[in-house]
Amino acid sequence: MTTGADLRDIDRADVYKGNVRAGSLTRSGDNVSFHYDDDYLARPGADPVAWSLPTDAVDVSVGAGSVPPFFAGLLPEGVRLSGVVAGMKTSEDDHFTILLGVGSDTIGDVRVVPHETELQPATLAFDPESPSPDLRALFDQLSGPDSMRVDTASLPGVQGKVSAQMYTSPVATTQGAAILKLAPPERFPRLVENENFFMAVAESCGLVVPRRQIATDARGVSGLLVQRFDGDGDRRLAQEDACQINSLYPSSKYRMKTETVLDTLASTVERGGGSARQAALELLRLTVYSYAIGNGDLHGKNYSIRRKTSGMWGVTPAYDLLCTQPYMGWNDPMALTFYGRNNKWSRDHIVDGAARHRLPRKAVERVLDDVCAGVRAATSDVESIGFDDKTTSRMTRFISARCDELSS
Template sequence: MINHISPKLTVYFQDNLAGHLWLDSERRFVFQYTRDWAKSLRAVPLSVALPLQEEAFENDKSRSFFANLLPEAQIKIIISRNLQISDKNDFALLEKIGGECAGAISVFPEGLMPQVKPGYRKLDKESLHNIIISLPQRPLLAGEEGLRLSLAGAQNKLPVYVENEEISIATGNAPSTHILKPPIPGLPDSVENEAFCMILAGKMGLPVPRVKIFHTPDAFLLIERYDRSWDKKRHLQRLHQEDFCQALQIMPDQKYESEGGPSLPQCFNVLSSYSLKPAADKKALLRWIIFNVLIGNADAHAKNLALLYHQRKPSLAPFYDLICTMAYEELTDKLAMKIGTENRVTWLALRHWENFAETVEIKKSLVLKELVKMSGEIILKAEDLAKSFIKDHGDVKIIPRILEKIRKNAMQVKY
């Protein structure tokens, strides 16, 4: 019997009770699957790092999984302050805001169950505008009655439900369909930047969710959630996912390789070890790396990669959070994960890509083939997209700067 000093939290997978989470006498996380879930033929593990078993995961072994469900950095600090909780108290934060998380997981105080009937609160333009401008002071609307929303990341965002272009807030345990991302303070045209890069990724053949820019009159981005799906009866279902930090048991404040976080070889190893289709997924991951180099996205870290579950077995999820960070002079140009031994785009040489190929165990010829192919395609595709993008959204100042970075980076990697 494991002693615990805290009330237990119940962990649901979709609408099924999957396990319990508590703190032991030394305030370490302990998670245990219920016997029914551990033995069920349709059960899915929370993580590849937390395989189905009846024995408890003690000594904080589950902490990284649950911590990675929560917001990060300043967003987490503000939410904690609003809820009068220490920002170091992940357990208490999960209790307060763990109702609508990434993937199929919901966390509730013991005795509180998911609502059978989901609820949605429609927002008119004025209400939506007021919510967007209040997000810096009230991230995820934490503390508002009936809302228990959580999304990982260091930027403001809000899970919402969209139907017929009407936007609603999910209440209780109702699932959302989209993620709303307002402008990033200090980064002009961040909404247009991310929309452009996400659409460009799709045109380059990368799997990405659909995105759309809305105005209230402020611009914001709506991103379709790939971890939500409609069943045949038009019921909205949660699909399970976990990011690569969760899979590798890395805490969110260590997501950057320079801080001891995951490297590209570790990310490829996740796919080799757990993916339903490792060869195809590793090629997709290679193309994601090249695309981020070409668009100048230095913030492509392991929390921007995820496994999406199909029954019990996962594969690489669609890509998200694609943005040209190098369009902003104040942001670093050092890549979040090294290519070989180099993390500066302008310093990347053929030897770095060859070294990278060796460390991730991919044929050098495949890496160079994709480099040549993608660098040869992206300039024309980006220029064509820019024409239609400006036609739809006006003269957005960031677009010429993104095109400049793409041209420069594409010429840099043409070996």
Template sequence: MNQPNHQLSLWLHKRRVADIGYDPLNEGWTLRYTDEWKEDHQAFALSPALPLDAECSSASIRRFIENLLPEGRALDIVASAQGVAKSNVYGLVRALGAETTGAFRFLPHGENGSTEPARIRAREICLAELDERIGERESRPLVEWDGKVRMSVAGYQDKLLVYASGEPGEVPMYLPDFPLASTHILKPEPADARLPHMVANEHFCMTLARRLGLPAASVSIVRTPRPVLAITRFDRLAHNDTSGAWVERKHIIDACQASDLPAAYKYERNIGSVGEAALYRDGVSLPRLFGLLEHATRKAADRLAILRWALFQLVIGNSDAHGKNFSFFVHRSGLQAAPWYDLVSVVQYPQFSHDLAMAFGDEFNLDQIKAFSLADFAQRCGIDRQLLVRECRRLRDGVRQHAAEVANSQPYLADERQLVDKIVELALSQSERLEVMSREASSIPPDMF
């Protein structure tokens, strides 16, 4: 076999843990973990499909890396800035791999990832500069700063990765360069005028989840004065000790990576939802998501976490809860459900499709989910229906107690508050309806499925 033409090395902190080879003419990929890493009793694989002790398939390696890249316009910008095609996964990860989601840095082979560069003055961003850059996004993309493209997390929305030792906006923010890594993700309002007050929308949904005791990431609103959502990264842990400021990276993978599927399969109906295309359901589904529990280290706890995540999407009307919106920490012993993110009430924007990313049973229409759909979902996913009733009741009681309180206690502006109040009204009605349907579902005979 010919040696690959291009190579990258994977680094975790100051340790080289694997080498990736790429043969562009044959579109072939190889992954080899170092002997030192494999012999470490705490070592872990990148994903279940890329094991430590077996040969990894070329297609699985590509799919894993492709899922690290941005999507949509952000991908267009990055590809253009780097002078590579959007389909050139190797070229893109080579350019962006120093600060991807998860624990590992992807560096050109031969580059010493254990050596810290000469100390340079950290690049601070003030609120005024951030506001200026948000205002000129159409002519100067937010992902480019000082001639360098900095977008390296998956997703469609504009994002900026920053380092901050506390709450962004209250403490200085810096563009992260090694040895620092980002601690927060900043998401301004979408440039699309059809998505007003998305920052307040996501902030409320995330804050409500946390108030209900659900494991959502911590968020805050930074005003430049434009609203910007600041999300605390749960795959990063900031330290400040005698050696200075540094950031510990934790390895996470999304459900597409855990399922060994490409990013295009993040929707259950991966081909489309119109006509005959809707019959194909090969993407990430709720049964497939629950199926990943075979790799989990704490199956009962994570089964509950996935169930609560799925039900909460119905409560807030998030039809876009897809396979890249649920992640797992990766340990040597297996997977563990990670905190939630991207919780948005999509139904507040009627001009967009509200087909569910993942069906409950066979039902993709949020308004058409009835008791049978819930029972079918429970049957396919191995959920005890009495547990389903208890969790729906728990959600209803929590929404009753906290939804209005959360809305009134947060610093939303006038127009933002109107939208948040609509989400409160929806959450109250949806949680009541869900609790009633779950009780009805518990009495449907199993032989009907």
């Protein structure tokens, strides 16, 4: 097995699109460049590795130790990144080496491995049907110095005001690829239960969400297992988030505007054979729902599109949905503005903003009505999250008030 120290000495990587080698990444000093293979370009209908890397592009080169933005979007963040960096004995700005270590199982259908290295199947690390293991010990294995041995998947993490504290790591299970999420209960109580609850509510509001389950170990530590949706059996599906589509580095995820996200993702879906209007409405539904529940972490990496099994592109299932307010003093605005506002939205503000995207007023009002009805119906069940009575009561009032704003 190649060690972290060995990877620091490697200066060329093979880039696969699905199971076909499409190109290479080459490191020369602090510069990293991407180049398509001539054999790949000669294939009939060869797909680009990413929307920001068209097949007619010349070499794409960046400096300062970075990799091109699309590849940077494949790198882990937060706790996962810290563990991988420690295990590889490198630094967080050494993008190329980190990508060599975790790139064999990234989100989507692009994989990156050291030059002339064969692709390896994902390792099996967790059986959710067996007696639950020590979840924190498992996470330490997946994200600590041993993580390169147990599971080499890379998940672009959610690093924000609350969710940076969520321990998030990919994990292979007997039921398929999943994401394991743990929370530090001392600082962020009921974070796992919070997300599980609002993911379920999202479904009642018309959003598509992945399958998930809460696992609790013998010590009472809860983890949320969320099914990955970037594959169909053994087939991988292309997937990109708003930062990648806009050729932005992950550090820009809080500097985007919601209207830009809607425009660029919807137009990209249309280029991929899907419906721009349907995509924009689905993204708007996700945005409205996040506002209604007080989710202040809906940033640029939490809006994504994928290539469906039909070959057409569309919006991915929604993910990372929770009410961040209890952890942020009940004053957590939206991560991205929507036409100049990150708070104090109203029904008219949403309708007027959507009109700029040429979305039919009736369809937009239906989105608003669906979300408000679903969230209001859930207020009677907020206590099931497990917060104390005071927090439960305040959360109920908060989301009810948000629904009132979106109803008038």
